[in-house]
Amino acid sequence: MGAEPGDIANVTTRLIQIRWGAGILVPLATAVCVHLLDLPLPAHILYLVGVCILVYNAVLVWVARRLYSPKPALYLRRLQRFVLLQVALDWLSMTVFLHLTGGVSSPAIPIYAIHMLSVTILLPSPSPYIYTALGVGALAVIAVLERMAILPHYTVIPILPPGLQLDPIYILAQIAFFTMAATATVHLATLVMTRLREHERQVTALLETTQTVSSTLSLPEVLERLAISAAKALATSRASIRLLDETGEHLHMAVALGLSEEYQTKGLVDVSRSPLDQEALSGNVVIVKQTATDQRIQYPKQVIKEGIGSILVAPIIGRGRPLGVLRVYADQPDRFTSGDADFVLAIARQGAVALENALAHETLQHADKERAQFVRTITHELRAPVSGAQSLLRVLLKLRKVKLNPQQRDILARVEARFDFLAALINDLLALAASKTAGFQKAPEPVALQPILGECIDQLAHEISEKRISMAYEAPDTMLTVCASAEGLAQIFSNLIGNAVKYTPPGGELTVHLTQRTGSAVITISDTGIGIPAKDLPHLWEEFFRASNARRSQIVGTGLGLSIVKRLVDSFGGLISVQSVEGKGTTFTVSLLVTPFDKPTS
C-alpha cells in the first residue's frame, strides 16, 4: 500500500482471519487423512504445526491491538514491522508444512502462491521478489536435505513411487517450474498493484484538490493550493502557475513552489515568444521530456541551472477563455507520461473553476471598496458647504448687534432648519450606505458598553442642559462586554439617546439604564417625550419613515435613524423593541449577548 496505515491494518486483519482458517484446517485435514484415508502422515507433528499456527496467530492478534499510536508515522512504522513479522512467521510455518507433506513432492506447494500474493499487496517492490527467492530457496534446501537423508521424507500420496524425492531431474523440474510460476505471478501482481496505487493516488489527489481549492475565495490561497496539489499528485516538489494579464500577451508568475528566487524573476513571459505557453494556452497539455534538448524552452540555461529535467505544462482554461498555465517540474528527464497529462488536466480544470470564483470575488470586493470610498468622498464634499452655511446662519441669528425684523428672522430660521435637515440627511445617508456595504463593516470584537454609553451621553450634554432635561444614567460597576464594533454601538446609542433628547420637550426626563439579564446586556432608553402613535409602531424601522406626530412637529428628522439602528442591532445578533404612549413618552430596549471579556488581540 502507499502510506495509509488504515489500509495496511485492514489487510493484516484479513490475513489474521485467514490464518485462523489455516490453523484449524491443518489439524482437521491431517485427522481426515490419517484416520479416514489411512495416509501415512506424521500426524502428531502436523497437529503441532496446526496448534502453533493458532498460537502465534493469537499472539499476533494481541500484538495488533497494542500497535496503535496517534502519531501516524510511528503507527505506520509499527505496522510495517508487524507485516514483516507475519510474513516471516508464515514463511516458517509454510516451510515446515511443506516438509511434513512431502517436501519437493508435496501437493501443497501451490499454497505458496497465497503467501506471495499477499506479500505483493502488503510490501513494496523488491520485497515480493525477495520472498519468492526465500520460498524457492526453502524448497530447494528441503529437497537437498531430504535427498541427503539428513531430513526424513514423508510420502503423503501413497501411489507416488517411493524415492521420487531422490531423483535429481524430478527435483530440478519441480523447483524450476515453481520458480517460473512464482516469479511470473509476483511480477504480474506487482504490475497490478502499481497501477492500483497510482490510480488511488490520483483519485485522492483529485478529491483533495477539489476540496481544498474550492474551499477558499482568497486568490493567493487558491493559487497556492492548486500548485501544491499538482506537485503532490505527480510526486514532485516543484510547480508554478502563471496567469495571463488583461492584454492576454504576457504571463506573470502568480505562484512558484520550490523554485529559486533567480528562476522566478527571469522576467515577464511574453506569450508570443514562448512556444511552450502558446501551445498550452491553446488547450493542450505539453510535456517537455528532455529539457536539455527541447527547442521550445524560452530560457534553457536557467532551466538547466535550476536542475529541471522535464516539465509538464497544462492550461488553466476558464469559461471560454484561458486564464494561465500550470507547470510541474521534475528533476529527472522523461518523468511524465500521457496518463500524467490527463490527470494534471483534470486538476487544472478544478483549479480553473476555483480561480474564476476567486477572481470574481476579488473584483466584487474591489468594486465594493470603491463604492464605499465614493460614498465617503461625496458626503465629505456635501458636508463642507452645508456646514459653512449653517455656521453663518447660526451666527447671524445669534449676533446681538444684528437688527432683524420678525419676518426676516423667521425666514432665516426656516433656511437654517432646511440646512439642518440637509446636514442630518447627509450623515444618515452615509451611515445607511455604510451599513449596506459589506466591506465597510468592521469585524466584531469584544467591546465594553459603559464607555460607549457614557461618551454618547457626553456628546449630547450641551443639548440636554439647554433643554433642561433631567438625565439619569444607571449602569453596573462591572464592565459589560458584547461582541460588536465600537463604531456600530456608538451609532446605535447616539441615535437612540439623541432621538430621546430631540423629541422630549424642555423640562422632561431621560433615563438610560444598563443591566445584565441572563447572559444578555439590556439597555433601556426612556424619555417623557412626544411618544409614538400606536398605528405607526410597526413602521418605525422603515427607511425614511417618520411618525405622524413627529412630522407635524417642528423637529427635524430624516426618518433614517431607526432603520440604521435596526440594521446594526441585527448585524450584532441583538434584539431591539419599543414601547410608547403618544404624548407620554417612549422606551427603547436593546439587548445584546454578553461575551466574556478577553483582551482584544490587535
Next chain:
Amino acid sequence: MAKILIIDDDPDMILALRLCLEDAGYEIIEAESGNEGLEKVKSENPDLIVLDVMMDTATEGFQVALTLRSTDPESEYAPYHQIPILMLTAIHTTTPLRFGPDEEYLPVDDFIEKPLNPDLLVQKVKSLLTART
C-alpha cells in the same frame, strides 16, 4: 482684550467665526492656510488659536498642531507652546472615543464640532483663556 488667531481655508467659516467672536469682544486675526497660520503665530503672538482640522489636505490641521507643539527643543515655535488651541472638527470625522484633547493623539486643548454653535464656541474660548491666565 484677548487676541484670537483663526486658521481656516474656508472664508465662510472664517466670517462666521469672526462675527461670533468679535461680538463677544475679541480681536481677530485670520490665516487662510497652515503655513500662513504658523507665520502669524510668530508675528502676532495670539492668546488663543482656533484651528480647522481639515483644510486643503486632510492632514493640514493636524500638521499645524503638531508643529506648534513640537517637543523638539530647537523648534522655533517653542515660545508659543503655551497658546491654547481650539480645534474645529467636522462631525463624524473620527471615532468619538479616539479623538480628544489627549497629548497622545493630538496636542490640542479642546475641540468643537462644525457647524458652529455660537454660544458653545464662546463658552469654550472663555474657559480656555481663563485656564491659561
